[in-house]
Amino acid sequence: MKTLARELLFPLIAVIAAFVVGGILILLVGDNPIDAYRLLLGSALSWPDGIGYTLFHATPLIFTGLAVLVGFRCGLFNIGVEGQLYIAAFATAWVGIELANRSSWFLIPLCFAAAILAGALWAAIPGVLKARFGSHEVINTIMLNFIAVSLVSYFTQYYYKVPGDPILQTAMIGENAHIPRLGSFIPGLPERIPLNVAFLLALLCCVLVYLFLWRTKWGYEIRATGSNPSAAEYGGISIRKQIVVAMAVSGALAGMVGINEVLGYRYRYYDGFSDNYGFTGIAVALLGRNHPLGVIFAALLFAMLQHGGIYVDGFSENVTKDIVQVLQGIIILFVAAESFFKWLVGRARPQANQLPRVRAVTQ
Template sequence: MSPPGALGTITRARKSDGAGKLVSLLSPLVAVLAAFLVGGLVVAAIGESPLRFYSVLFRGAFGSVDGIGLVLFNATPLIFAGLAVAFAFRSGLFNIGGEGQLYIGSFVCAWAALKMPGAPAVLLIPVLILASAAGGALWAAIPGYLKARFGVHEVINTIMMNFIAVALTGYLVVEIFKEPGQMTPQTAVIPVAGELPRLAGFFQSIAVPLPNANPLNASFLIALVAVWLAWFILYRTTLGYEIRAVGHNTSAAEYAGINVRRTLVMAMLLSGAFAGLVATNEIMGFRHRFLDNFSSGIGFMGIAVALLGRNSPLGVLFAALLFGVLNTGALEVDIFTDVPRELILVVQAVTIILVVVGNEIVRRRLAGGAQKRRPSKEGLEAS
C-alpha cells in the first residue's frame, strides 16, 4: 500500500505562486459545477426538468430560515468527520475509520452521561464533550499505533475497525445497555443536564424566526471551534509543524530529529478525537441517546468533505456546508418532484471523483516540465 507521503501529492500543489493557488482553489468549484451538470443530465434523462429540480433543491435549503437552520444542522457532523480525515491526511495517514471512531465516541458519550445522572450541566457538558473526543481518539489510536510500531497500513486497519466498532456498540446496546422494556436497540435518554441547547431560542431573541422544532443546536458552535482548533494545532504548534513535516517527507522529518512514530500516533489520536465529537451533535444535541446503527455513513462522507475542502480546516467547513445544502435540499426534492433523493448521492459521488481527477490535473499543470522528467527520475531511483 502507499507509504506515508504518497497522499501528500494532494496537498503539494499548495506551495505554489498566486496564480497556482487560484487555480487550485477553483478546481473544486469547477468539479462541483460539473457534478451538478451531470446530475442535471440524469434528471433530464428521466424526463424531469433539471431547472425545476435544482430550484426545488435550493429553495429547500435557502428558501426559509428553517431550511438554513437544517443546512447548518446537517453540516455539523460532516464538519467533525471531515476535520478528522483532513487532519490525519496532513501527516500522510488516510483515516477511513471515522465511522467506527464516531460510533465509539457516541457510545462512550451516552454511557458517561448515563453514569452521571445527578451532575449539573456545567460539569456534565464539558465531561461529555471530552468523553466523545476520548472515545474516538482511543479507537483511532489503535491503527495509529499499529502503523507506527509495525508498519501496518492504516487504511485496512481503520476499515476493519469500522466493522468492529459497529458490532461492538451493537452488542453493548442490545445486550447490556438497552433501555428496559423497549424493543428498539437504544440506550435510555441521557440526563437533561447533558443535552446541548437548541439555538432556536437564541435566534428568536435576535429576531431571526428559527422555529422551535429546528434541530440546530450548540454542537454547530463546537464544530466552528473545532475548525479553528484544527487550524491552530496544524499551523501554530510544534506538534502541527511535525505532523505536516512527516506528511510532506517522512525521511526528511526523521532526519531533522522529529519522532515520526510519536507524531503518527498523535495525528491519529487527534483525528479520532475530531471524529468522536460527532457525538456532540448526534447524542448531546439531537437524539439524546445512543441508537444502534444510527450513522448512515457520516464517517465516509467525511472523506468526501475533506477532499473537497482540500484538507484545509476552512475548506472542510465550506465543503460540509455544501453537503449540508445538498442533504437538506434532497428532502424537499423527494417530496416535491418525481426525482428520487438518491440522485443526491450520485451527485456527491461524482463530485468526489471529479475533485480527485481535477486535483491531479491541476497538480500536473503546476508541476509543469517537472512531470516530463519523471520517468527518467524513477528509473534512477529504481536502479
C-alpha cells in the same frame, strides 16, 4: 491572491462538472435537472427551516471533514471516522446515562471528554498498529469500522436498551447533560430545529485545527511527516509518534460528532444514526482542499444537498434523494482525478496526484 484563486478553481470545476454529469443522469430518467437542482439547493435557503437544518447537517460534516484533514496532513488516510464517531457517540450516551443526576457543570464537560477520548482512543489503535507493525491504516480503519458498529450494537442491546423498546437505542441521557439548541437564544429560530451549540463548537474546532497544524510545533511535525516523511525523520522527527498523535487528534475530532448527536439532538444513542458522516467527511476534506476554511464551505454544500434530498424525494417524479449520494461520489472522483481537467484543456500530461503517504515506517 493567485494561489487562492487556483485553490478555489479546481474544487469549483469539480462541483460544476459533477452537477453536469448528475444533470445528464436526471435527464436520462426523464426529469428536468433545473427543477431537481432548484429543489435540491433552493430549499436550503429558506429561513428558518432551510438554513437551520442545513447548519445542523453541516455540524457533523465539519467534524468529520476536519478529522479526515488532520489524517491527510500527516500522510494518513483515516477511513475509519465512521467507526470512531459511533464509539464516541455511545461513550457520550454512556456517561450521560450513568451520571444522569449530576449537575450540568460536572456532567457536560465529562460527556465532552467521553466523546473526545473515546474517538481518540479508537483512532489511536490503527495509529499504533501502523507505527509498531507497519500495517496499512486504510485496511485497519475499514476493519475497525465494522468492529465498532458490532461492539456498540452489542452494548446497546445487552446493557442500555429500555426493555421492550422495539428500536435499537439506549435509554435517554439525563436532562443535565443536554446542551442548548441555538433556537433558545436566536430570535425567529424555533427550538424544534435541532441546531445546537455543537455547531459553534465545530466552527471553533476549525480555528483550533488551523492553529494546531500551522502554529504549533506538534502541528508542524505532523505536516512535515505528511509532506516528506524521510526528510522529517532526517530532521529528527519521530514519524511513529506523529502517526499516533495525528490519528488520535483525528479521532478526537470525529468523536465530537457524538456531542452534536447525543447531547444536542437525540439525547440518547441511536443505533445506525450516522448518515455516512464519516465517508462524507472524505469528500468534505478533499473538496475543501484539506484546509479548515475549505472544510466549512464543503460541509455547507453537502449539508445543503442532504437537506434538499428530502424535498427531491417528496416533490420530484423520478428523482430520489439518492441523487445526493451520486453527486457526492462524482465530486470525489473528479477531485481525485484533478489531472483529468488539466488533460482536458490540454495543459499537461497526467501527473501522479498522490496524497502524501507515510508508508513502510518500520522498514
